[in-house]
Amino acid sequence: MKIFFYPYKQKIQAYSALLIFCLFSFAAQAQNGTWTWMHGSSINNQPGNYGVQGVAAPANDPPSLYEACEWTDLQGNFWIFGGLDPNFVENTALWKFDPVANMWTWMKGPAATTQPGNYGVQGVPAPGNLPGSRAWGVMTWVDQAGDLWMMGGYGYDAFGVLGALNDLWRYNIATNTWTWMKGSNLASDPGTYGVLQVAAPANVPPCRFEANTCWTSTTGDLWCYGGGNFTGYLNDMWKYNVGTNQWTWMSGPNTYSNPPNWGVQFVPSPANTPGGRYVYSKWIDNSGNFWLFGGMDA
Numbered sequence: 001m002k003i004f005f006y007p008y009k010q011k012i013q014a015y016s017a018l019l020i021f022c023l024f025s026f027a028a029q030a031q032n033g034t035w036t037w038m039h040g041s042s043i044n045n046q047p048g049n050y051g052v053q054g055v056a057a058p059a060n061d062p063p064s065l066y067e068a069c070e071w072t073d074l075q076g077n078f079w080i081f082g083g084l085d086p087n088f089v090e091n092t093a094l095w096k097f098d099p100v101a102n103m104w105t106w107m108k109g110p111a112a113t114t115q116p117g118n119y120g121v122q123g124v125p126a127p128g129n130l131p132g133s134r135a136w137g138v139m140t141w142v143d144q145a146g147d148l149w150m151m152g153g154y155g156y157d158a159f160g161v162l163g164a165l166n167d168l169w170r171y172n173i174a175t176n177t178w179t180w181m182k183g184s185n186l187a188s189d190p191g192t193y194g195v196l197q198v199a200a201p202a203n204v205p206p207c208r209f210e211a212n213t214c215w216t217s218t219t220g221d222l223w224c225y226g227g228g229n230f231t232g233y234l235n236d237m238w239k240y241n242v243g244t245n246q247w248t249w250m251s252g253p254n255t256y257s258n259p260p261n262w263g264v265q266f267v268p269s270p271a272n273t274p275g276g277r278y279v280y281s282k283w284i285d286n287s288g289n290f291w292l293f294g295g296m297d298a
Contacts, residue, residue: 039102045086050093050111051104054176060104062095063112069138069153073173074146076100081109081150082134089114090133090155090162094171108176116160117167117185123245125179131169132156137210137227137278143242144220147172151183151224154209163187164207164229168240181245188229193236193254203247205238210278210296218288225252225292226279232256233276233297260297 040046040061048063062068068083068091078097085091092109109115109130117132134155141149148171156162166189168182183189183204191206211227211234222240226233236252252258252273260275279295 038099039097039104047086047112050106053106053108056098056101056103056105058103060106062093062104062106063091065091065135067135067137069134069140069150071140071142071148073142073148079107079148081131082138082153082155084135085112087112090135092130092133108178114156116156117158117180119158119167119180119185122180122182125170125172125175125177127177129178129180131167131178131180132158132160132165134165137212137280139211139214139224139227141214141216141222143170143216143222149181149222151205151214152208152211152227157187158185161187164209165189166191166205166207182240182247193249196249196251199241199244199246199248201246203249205236205247205249206234208234213279213282213292213295215282215284215290217284217290223250223290225290226274226277226295228256228276228278233258233278235273235276 046064049059049061051057051060062080063085065083065085069081071079073079076099078099081094082091092115093106093111094108096105096107114133118128118130120126120129132155134153136154138153139151143149151168152165154164157165165187166183167180167185170179170181189207191204192202194200194203207229208227209229213226214224216222220242225237226235228234233256235258236254237250239248239250257276261271261273263269263272274292275297277295277297279292281293283291285291
C-alpha cells in the first residue's frame with residue numbers, strides 16, 4: 001500500500017464487519033501493549049440497554065453497532081451516533097461514554113429504530129431537531145468550541161427516503177440540541193461546487209458515504225476528502241468555515257472515479273492526487289498537515 005502526505009491531511013481506511021460493540025482502551029496503569037475490556041458484552045449482536053435518557057448507569061450499553069459516527073469531546077468523553085445494528089437497521093440514538101466513570105449515557109434520539117430527519121429551520125437550534133438515522137462512514141469533527149459536527153452518510157432524509165446524504169449538523173453538548181447547518185434535507189443531492197477555492201453561500205459537497213476522512217485544522221476549519229455514492233468514488237477536498245457557515249471546494253475534480261496521480265515520492269505537486277476512494281484512516285501531525293492512508297479506490 002502507498003501512503004500519501006498531503007499538505008491538508010492524512011488518512012487510513014480499514015473496513016470491519018464486527019457487530020459486537022465493546023469499548024477497548026490501552027490501560028495506562030498496565031504494561032505497555034495490552035488491551036483491557038472496559039464495557040459491553042462479549043457476545044455478538046446484542047440489543048443494548050438504553051436505560052433512562054440523560055441518566056448514566058453502569059448497566060447502560062449501546063446495541064452492537066457497525067460504522068457509527070464517533071467523536072472525542074474536549075473533556076475526553078467519547079460519543080457515538082447512529083450506526084447499523086444487528087437487525088441491519090440504521091440507528092438514530094446519540095450516546096456518551098465517560099471513560100473515568102466507565103458508564104454510558106443515552107443522550108438523545110429514539111431507541112433502536114429508524115427515523116426520518118427532523119431538520120427544523122436551517123441554522124436554528126431546537127430541542128426537536130434530530131438528524132435522520134444513518135451509518136456507513138459518516139464524516140465527523142469537533143470544533144474549537146467543543147461542538148460536535150457530522151455530515152452525510154447513508155441514511156434517512158426529511159421524508160424518510162433512504163439514500164446518500166450531504167446534510168451538515170452541529171450538536172451543542174451544553175444545550176443537548178442539534179442544528180441543521182448546511183446541505184440538503186433530501187437524499188441524493190448532487191451538491192454545488194461553485195468556483196475552485198472560492199467560498200460561497202451556495203457551495204455544498206455532493207452527497208456521500210464511506211467518507212470519514214475528515215479533519216479539524218489548527219485554525220478551526222472543518223476539512224473533508226473523498227468517499228462516494230452510487231454514482232462513483234470522489235476525490236474532492238472541501239473546507240468548511242464555522243464562522244461564516246460556508247463551504248469551499250479546495251482541490252480535486254468535480255467528477256467521479258478518477259484514478260490517482262502518484263507523482264514522485266516525497267515531492268509535492270499540485271497535480272498529485274490520491275484519486276477517488278472510500279477511505280478510513282487519517283491523521284493530523286504536529287505541524288497541522290493532514291495525512292491519508294489506504295482505502296478502496298476507483
